[in-house]
Amino acid sequence: MQKNIEQTVLYPIMHPRHIAVFGASNRYAAMGTNLLSSIQALGFNGTLYPVHPKEKTVLGLKAWPAVADLPEIPDLALIVLPTGLVPEILAACGKKGIRQAIIVSGGFKEVGGEGIALEQQICDIANTYGIRFVGPNCIGVVNPPHQYNATYFPYQQGPGFIGMASQSGSFITHMFDYLARSGLGYSAGISVGNEADIDLVDCLEYLGACPHTKVICLYIETIRRGRAFIDMARSIVPHKPIVAYYVGGSEGGKKATLSHTGALSGPDRLYDGVFRQSGVIRAGSIEEMFDFSLCLGLCPLPAGNRALVQTHSGGPGAVAADMCSREGLALNPISPETREKLKAYVPHTGSTGNPVDITYSKNSMDYYMSIPEILIEDTASDAMLAYFLMPGHAIRRVMEGMGITGETAAAQAETFIDEQTRQIADRIKKFAKPYIGFSYYTRNNRFVRNLQDSGVAVLPSPGRAARALAAMVRYTRYRKKIQCAAR
Amino acid sequence: MQKNIEQTVLYPIMHPRHIAVFGASNRYAAMGTNLLSSIQALGFNGTLYPVHPKEKTVLGLKAWPAVADLPEIPDLALIVLPTGLVPEILAACGKKGIRQAIIVSGGFKEVGGEGIALEQQICDIANTYGIRFVGPNCIGVVNPPHQYNATYFPYQQGPGFIGMASQSGSFITHMFDYLARSGLGYSAGISVGNEADIDLVDCLEYLGACPHTKVICLYIETIRRGRAFIDMARSIVPHKPIVAYYVGGSEGGKKATLSHTGALSGPDRLYDGVFRQSGVIRAGSIEEMFDFSLCLGLCPLPAGNRALVQTHSGGPGAVAADMCSREGLALNPISPETREKLKAYVPHTGSTGNPVDITYSKNSMDYYMSIPEILIEDTASDAMLAYFLMPGHAIRRVMEGMGITGETAAAQAETFIDEQTRQIADRIKKFAKPYIGFSYYTRNNRFVRNLQDSGVAVLPSPGRAARALAAMVRYTRYRKKIQCAAR
Numbered sequence: 001m002q003k004n005i006e007q008t009v010l011y012p013i014m015h016p017r018h019i020a021v022f023g024a025s026n027r028y029a030a031m032g033t034n035l036l037s038s039i040q041a042l043g044f045n046g047t048l049y050p051v052h053p054k055e056k057t058v059l060g061l062k063a064w065p066a067v068a069d070l071p072e073i074p075d076l077a078l079i080v081l082p083t084g085l086v087p088e089i090l091a092a093c094g095k096k097g098i099r100q101a102i103i104v105s106g107g108f109k110e111v112g113g114e115g116i117a118l119e120q121q122i123c124d125i126a127n128t129y130g131i132r133f134v135g136p137n138c139i140g141v142v143n144p145p146h147q148y149n150a151t152y153f154p155y156q157q158g159p160g161f162i163g164m165a166s167q168s169g170s171f172i173t174h175m176f177d178y179l180a181r182s183g184l185g186y187s188a189g190i191s192v193g194n195e196a197d198i199d200l201v202d203c204l205e206y207l208g209a210c211p212h213t214k215v216i217c218l219y220i221e222t223i224r225r226g227r228a229f230i231d232m233a234r235s236i237v238p239h240k241p242i243v244a245y246y247v248g249g250s251e252g253g254k255k256a257t258l259s260h261t262g263a264l265s266g267p268d269r270l271y272d273g274v275f276r277q278s279g280v281i282r283a284g285s286i287e288e289m290f291d292f293s294l295c296l297g298l299c300p301l302p303a304g305n306r307a308l309v310q311t312h313s314g315g316p317g318a319v320a321a322d323m324c325s326r327e328g329l330a331l332n333p334i335s336p337e338t339r340e341k342l343k344a345y346v347p348h349t350g351s352t353g354n355p356v357d358i359t360y361s362k363n364s365m366d367y368y369m370s371i372p373e374i375l376i377e378d379t380a381s382d383a384m385l386a387y388f389l390m391p392g393h394a395i396r397r398v399m400e401g402m403g404i405t406g407e408t409a410a411a412q413a414e415t416f417i418d419e420q421t422r423q424i425a426d427r428i429k430k431f432a433k434p435y436i437g438f439s440y441y442t443r444n445n446r447f448v449r450n451l452q453d454s455g456v457a458v459l460p461s462p463g464r465a466a467r468a469l470a471a472m473v474r475y476t477r478y479r480k481k482i483q484c485a486a487r
Numbered sequence: 488m489q490k491n492i493e494q495t496v497l498y499p500i501m502h503p504r505h506i507a508v509f510g511a512s513n514r515y516a517a518m519g520t521n522l523l524s525s526i527q528a529l530g531f532n533g534t535l536y537p538v539h540p541k542e543k544t545v546l547g548l549k550a551w552p553a554v555a556d557l558p559e560i561p562d563l564a565l566i567v568l569p570t571g572l573v574p575e576i577l578a579a580c581g582k583k584g585i586r587q588a589i590i591v592s593g594g595f596k597e598v599g600g601e602g603i604a605l606e607q608q609i610c611d612i613a614n615t616y617g618i619r620f621v622g623p624n625c626i627g628v629v630n631p632p633h634q635y636n637a638t639y640f641p642y643q644q645g646p647g648f649i650g651m652a653s654q655s656g657s658f659i660t661h662m663f664d665y666l667a668r669s670g671l672g673y674s675a676g677i678s679v680g681n682e683a684d685i686d687l688v689d690c691l692e693y694l695g696a697c698p699h700t701k702v703i704c705l706y707i708e709t710i711r712r713g714r715a716f717i718d719m720a721r722s723i724v725p726h727k728p729i730v731a732y733y734v735g736g737s738e739g740g741k742k743a744t745l746s747h748t749g750a751l752s753g754p755d756r757l758y759d760g761v762f763r764q765s766g767v768i769r770a771g772s773i774e775e776m777f778d779f780s781l782c783l784g785l786c787p788l789p790a791g792n793r794a795l796v797q798t799h800s801g802g803p804g805a806v807a808a809d810m811c812s813r814e815g816l817a818l819n820p821i822s823p824e825t826r827e828k829l830k831a832y833v834p835h836t837g838s839t840g841n842p843v844d845i846t847y848s849k850n851s852m853d854y855y856m857s858i859p860e861i862l863i864e865d866t867a868s869d870a871m872l873a874y875f876l877m878p879g880h881a882i883r884r885v886m887e888g889m890g891i892t893g894e895t896a897a898a899q900a901e902t903f904i905d906e907q908t909r910q911i912a913d914r915i916k917k918f919a920k921p922y923i924g925f926s927y928y929t930r931n932n933r934f935v936r937n938l939q940d941s942g943v944a945v946l947p948s949p950g951r952a953a954r955a956l957a958a959m960v961r962y963t964r965y966r967k968k969i970q971c972a973a974r
Contacts, residue, residue: 028888029881037884083835106836106846110801137836154880168802174876178927221805247802252818253809256796256842285950286806286927309743314597315655315734318708319773322740331739349570349593349624355743359593389661393641394516397524401515440665440773463772 002235005209009132009202013100014143014188016076017046019150020067020098022089023080023105024050024058031104032080033059034152035140042149049074066092073097078140078150083107086136087121094129101126102150103135109194110137119196126197138193139169144186145212151191160185161297162290163213165203167192171219171286181443182294183452187212201228208236215293218244219286221257222265223274230278237279238483241296241475244280245289246271279478281471291464292471298457299434305473306330307466308381309355312367316387317355320438320462324385327470332380341374354381364390368424376431383472385465388437388458390417390447417446425454434472438465489722492696496619496689500587501630501675503563504533506637507554507585509576510567510592511537511545518591519567520546521639522627529636536561553579560584565627565637570594573623574608581616588613589637590622596681597624606683613684625680626656631673632699638678647672648784649777650700652690654679658706658773668930669781670939674699688715695723702780705731706773708744709752710761717765724766725970728783728962731767732776733758766965768958778951779958785944786921792960793817794953795868796842799854803874804842807925807949811872814957819867828861841868851877855911863918870959872952875924875945877904877934904933912941921959925952 005011019039023032036050036059049070050058057063064070067077067089077093079086079101086105093101108119119136126133134141140151144159153173157180166172169191179185188210190203200218207216216236223229233242248257248265257265275282283289307329311317324331331354334342339352345366351357356375361367375384392413399409428435437458443449452458459465492498506526510519523537523546536557537545544550551557554564554576564580566573566588573592580588595606606623613620621628627638631646640660644667653659656678666672675697677690687705694703703723710716720729735744735752744752762769770776794816798804811818818841821829826839832853833839837846843862848854862871879900886896915922924945930936939945946952 026888028885033888034881034884111836153878166802168800168805170800170802174800174803174927177932181929181931219802247805247809250809250812252812252816252841253805255818255840256801256805256808285810285948287948287950313655313657313661314743315653315657315706316661318655318734318740318743321743322734322737323772325737325739329739331742349598351598353742354739391640394521397521398515401513401520440661442668444668445664461772461774463774 003205003209005206005211008206008209009198010190010206012075013102013132013134014141014148014206015146016074016100016148018049018072018074019046019076019078020049020051020070020074020093021078022051025052025055026058031152035078035080035104035150038149038151038154041154042144043147045147067096067098068092070096075100077101078104080104083118087118087125090122090125090131091129094125094131099129099131101131101133102138102140103133103193104138104140105135106137108136109196119194123196133197134190135193136196138191139173140191142172142186142189151189155186156180157185159187159212161187161212161214162217162293163188163207163210163215164217164219165190165192165200165207166219167195167200167221168219169193175286175290179290182290183443183449184290184294187214195224199224201225201232204229204232204236204242208232208240214240214297216240216242217289217293218242218280220244220246221248226274230274233278233280234482238479238486242278242280243283243289243292243296243471244275245283245286246275279482281475281478283471288464288467291459291468294459295434295436295457295468295472296475298455299436299472300432301476302382302434302469302472304382306332306381306383307469308334308375308378308384310358310372310375310384310386311355312358312360313387313389314357316438316462317357320385320387320466321355323463323466324469327466329466329470329473334375334378335380338374338378342371345371365420368420369427372435373427376433376435383434383436383469385436385438385462385469387462388439388448388451389441390445392417392446414446418450421447421450421454425451425456428456429454434469436465436469438462490692490696492693492698495693495696496685497677497693499562500589500619500621501628501635501693502633503561503587503635505536505559505561506533506563506565507536507538507557507561507580508565509538512539512542513545518639522565522567522591522637525636525638525641528641529631530634532634554583554585555579557583562587564588565591567591570605574605574612577609577612577618578616581612581618586616586618588618588620589625589627590620590680591625591627592622593624595623596683606681610683620684621677622680623683625678626660627678629659629673629676642673643667644672646674646699648674648699648701649704649780650675650694650697650702651704651706652677652679652687652694653706654682654687654708655706656680662773662777666777669777670930670936671777671781674701682711686711688712688719691716691719691723691729695719695727701727701784703727703729704776704780705729705767707731707733708735713761717761720765720767721969725966725973729765729767730770730776730779730783730958731762732770732773733762766969768962768965770958775951775954778946778955781946782921782923782944782955782959783962785942786923786959787919788963789870789921789956789959790963791869793819793868793870794956795821795862795865795871797845797859797862797871797873798842799845799847800874800876801844803925803949804844807872807874807953808842810950810953811956814953816953816957816960821862821865822867825861825865829858832858852907855907856914859922860914863920863922870921870956871923872949872956873922873924874949875926875935875938876928877932879904879933901933905937908934908937908941912938912943915943916941921956923952923956925949
């Protein structure tokens with residue numbers, strides 16, 4: 001039974017209207033100041049109450065000497081104070097009537113010894129006052145659709161469709177720039193820290209219900225409530241994919257995660273079992289997790305595991321085919337009907353096997369328009385991978401040949417690419433099967449950037465595209481299995 | 488017995504002084520025109536003779552109706568003509584006295600049928616006249632130190648240290664931009680095509696002797712002369728690493744390579760054996776091949792397989808440790824002496840295990856200067872992986888706090904980063920062990936760009952850094968084994 005998002009424990013933490021901020025000052029290098037600055041920078045719509053014993057104003061806002069003095073009861077306390085001060089402040093918040101908190105401060109369970117007792121202390125205080133909280137030892141939360149970014153890093157792109165919960169704050173914030181470089185962004189990001197109260201399962205519940213989240217990402221060092229995790233995931237997977245990157249399956253990972261968040265990780269096989277049972281797709285790295293999410297968020301699901309590779313360059317096509325095979329994708333030859341339709345487009349140097357290698361097109365647009373349109377209808381495949389390349393220099397050279405040079409040529413080449421990519425994206429987005437581009441070029445290349453910004457999946461290499469497609473196939477299977485079991 | 492580079496068969500092809508160009512015209516979209524344009528663009532120092540039956544000039548150069556009419560004997564013929572014209576032109580070149588050629592044209596053995604006979608025909612003609620040639624079905628060669636780029640793509644970065652031979656032309660040219668994005672470039676690039684004459688073994692010989700090449704890269708779909716390959720590689724590996732990406736080990740890869748270059752590939756295990764015997768490091772993708780090359784070209788070799796991870800963020804540190812374990816790298820704790828020296832730099836939230844997790848430094852430069860200097864001396868490790876992050880926004884926020892805003896702040900932040908990175912790079916480059924940075928940021932980030940441009944190895948993720956270090960360990964072992972066997 002899925003909750004409405006407003007009924008989830010995280011809803012008020014992700015949609016606060018009045019925030020009491022502890023630890024922000026006019027010392028610009030301080031963590032708390034940076035968090036407040038990030039909140040302001042994204043244009044937060046509610047009221048901010050910096051609480052500071054000495055300052056009269058903080059970052060241009062009126063500061064309050066104590067939480068008790070605030071003119072109303074904030075719906076969230078954001079605490080970025082030295083470890084030892086946290087219990088006292090949390091209690092003061094409770095007395096004021098605050099019922100939600102984010103505790104960024106570290107120095108608790110993750111350091112062992114006294115830290116363990118301190119963490120128990122804040123849990124007891126929270127219990128006393130009925131406070132639900134994220135952290136401690138976290139880096140905050142970000143909710144771009146709500147123009148709300150309570151993390152150390154500025155969030156500069158628009159809202160995206162990835163909802164992420166992470167046992168490492170870095171994998172929320174350090175990824176802002178990383179995601180922007182593929183045209184992606186967060187619908188929600190939650191750094192759970194030590195999970196003394198709110199944990200991954202609560203995040204799953206929130207992200208499952210979040211209307212902006214198309215794909216859920218998890219960075220996991222440990223799962224503290226195994227049964228609840230599996231049940232929650234299984235309730236979500238039929239309508240939303242979950243991708244997880246689990247670190248801790250190796251000896252080195254296990255030791256590192258213990259000192260990071262005090263997590264007790266388990267062997268790979270155990271986690272593989274949990275993920276399979278949950279219908280969660282396991283990724284082998286952070287990059288892979290976002291590759292999978294990109295494709296799952298942008299493309300229709302494949303009906304099966306049969307891939308068709310389109311290329312005009314033998315090498316990248318061969319690599320894509322090799323990677324597809326290694327990922328368990330089938331590469332069937334195209335049907336005789338498709339071969340017949342292709343005839344007009346493939347020169348004698350080309351090949352109509354699988355990969356379909358065009359080698360050379362008289363009209364470069366054929367490669368991106370007529371040819372995909374023919375291939376996507378082929379009944380021998382469930383998805384396509386296509387090598388994308390549109391080097392600007394070739395267009396500029398043709399223009400030079402027409403006597404157009406300098407800035408005029410550059411501007412005309414851009415207009416030309418913009419018009420082409422608009423047409424191509426319109427076409428591809430109508431396809432009922434996944435059509436995944438791969439290119440060694442990035443958004444620095446206008447062709448790639450335009451396509452990504454239009455919602456076409458373009459991955460940075462054939463191997464990454466093949467693995468993402470294989471992950472989509474896995475998701476389709478998991479989903480079907482869970483749906484059948486529920487009937 | 489290693490040849491002098493000038494004695495290698497490829498030397499005159501890579502260092503031509505007078506080139507006859509067939510297939511360039513004033514049609515700007517034509518392949519041949521683009522090759523000639525690329526040669527001109529890199530500022531080639533020799534004479535170019537476009538040969539064209541009708542044009543009087545081509546790209547501003549005097550054109551010649553036939554090769555027989557040229558005023559001197561070129562030392563290279565560059566042939567970019569329709570398949571059927573190649574035999575006749577090659578014979579004319581032979582008659583003129585030309586003894587080297589690059590045949591870009593496709594439509595030979597790789598298409599089967601008549602193509603096979605045509606390829607035999609050009610081999611016979613070459614034999615008759617003593618012509619040595621690269622191709623057919625290739626994309627040309629590039630020799631940046633010689634300001635010579637006979638490929639379809641403009642080469643825009645400076646010369647680098649990677650010497651590559653490839654059975655796919657795309658993996659030479661489409662990688663210009665890719666390599667530039669890590670601050671890398673080619674010392675030499677050779678697209679071997681169908682290898683009707685000059686093959687990978689000849690390329691190895693040339694690249695082994697090339698003084699600008701620090702690391703050799705190979706893209707392989709098949710090895711045609713196994714014994715010669717092994718012998719040649721073994722003669723090079725003691726003084727220069729060779730990294731190969733082999734595609735064709737899977738069913739899909741095998742079929743694709745057959746239609747690409749007519750290559751008969753073999754199973755993975757066979758090729759693994761050949762590579763091990765040759766001392767060649769096998770990479771799992773094109774990206775990996777260049778990651779390995781970057782580290783091998785920039786860092787000293789590790790004495791063993793013991794890695795030490797430095798981080799200030801738990802997540803990326805844990806991932807690095809996990810990946811090191813999976814790659815067979817050992818993660819020993821640091822020595823008590825090192826721990827003692829570190830004390831002043833690690834706050835109570837930090838950890839001095841392995842990873843060493845600083846969590847927070849009062850002075851951000853400590854993380855990049857004093858701490859690495861202490862850790863690199865630790866006797867329990869042979870190499871270091873360090874998480875690199877220097878977000879510009881933090882520096883700008885501090886400046887805003889000091890009342891410095893707008894363009895002045897931006898300029899001062901840049902000066903600050905430039906000065907920091909100069910100092911950091913100077914320090915790191917003196918280390919006697921590999922010190923490999925990893926960051927989810929790219930060259931778009933000034934900190935990363937400056938370090939890369941100063942010759943510091945910065946890879947795009949912890950996993951890629953761990954795999955590159957593991958490859959360096961493999962190379963060190965291979966090299967030692969071959970050196971011992973030779974004694």
